Amino acid sequence: MGSLQYGVSVYSYVNDYGSVMTLEDAFDHIADTGATGIEILGEGQVEGYPEPSSAWLDQWFALVDRYKLEPTNFCAWVDTRITLTRNLTIAEGAAELARDLRLAHRLGFKFLRPKFGVTSHELDPDPQWQAYVERNLDLAHQLGIIICPEIHAPTPIKHRVTQGYIDFIERTGTRNFGLMIDTGIFQDRPLTHWGSHQINDEMREHMAFLNGIKVPPEQFLDIAQYVVFIQAKFHDIDDTLEDLNIPWRPVIAAIKRSGYSGYLSSEYEGLRSPWRAIDQVRRQQVLLRKLEREYDLGLLA
């Protein structure tokens, strides 16, 4: 039985990052949880993005080496609606993706999550996404990177968006494109905070997904063969190590049962109170590993 790999996204620490936390602090916090992987936001942690200075690159490689963390996923955006009056062309969108693939590779990353523009409230990606990606499959192959758009609330697993990505994988036969699952899709209880936003009634009305879209965890098994990375989204783990929003027991059971052996990358998205994320991430790392052990002992089934 394969075991899971554990990482942390620096996004977990947003707002702390740059105010009460440096890049080195983030490496220290992540490594001390016992995680082995670091996930970053490209246009975020990379100072001078998209062309970091050689001094910054030196610092990056020194930190990777000192803290023994493996670069996992590099988050990128394709700014489809580039201005209010025009969208990116296919050539421009493909060029943005190529630039990010090269930068991610240079920093040692193996996965790149592109965020495409969408055209609907169900988050249908702009149809140009296929051309952006298809023009970059050879490059991704050369660089050893898997491009993985995320399945993120309010988009569930059984949905045309997810199916569209799967159809693309089947049609092209590529091994350089896969699904990222954001575990927020399994959320089954309402949020009180969404990042820096305290959720009010109006937000709940317009963004019903904040109450949880409750994807049944066993549906993970239906798509597991296409999943290459998991962002372990969470918002609040209480003092008894109970997650107040994500039902981790059935989620971990389903992930383990599928045979998935890739990364679970902690992605805290709760209250942005200074320093809160640091311990929340530690709690989640303990919780996830405890549940994996319980599964291995036959206690989770």
Added chain:
Amino acid sequence: MLEHQLIQSTGFRNIGPVGARTGFAVRIRIPNYHGTRLSQLDGFTVTVDGEVYGFEQNRLGIRDEVYVLAEMREETTARWGLLEWGEILVDKPGGLEPGIHKVEVLARIRYSYFPPDVHVFPMHEARLATLCVA
């Protein structure tokens, strides 16, 4: 380093010549969780002690450049990094009185990955801030 909150304490100041102030500046960290092309920002409404200064008129100062809204909307190369501050420049002849003011900023961020009709997303914060020099 930046302060944790969106609206920074330092940088809340009058602008223009002493004795003939033309307005004031509010320093903010980027109102987004990642660095951003300037064209993805759609202006900043500032409210001070209940008086509203609309996003259509306010300018953004970042590094050594100043952008009016129309310029910012078309600026697809210059970016605002996560560790940089910018300042919202607001016209107000005479400037503000030194002292404690209630300052609110409503930043309008465009997310291509939000549905088109709600893709301009408001980021709002309010605080008491102290302006030191007349």
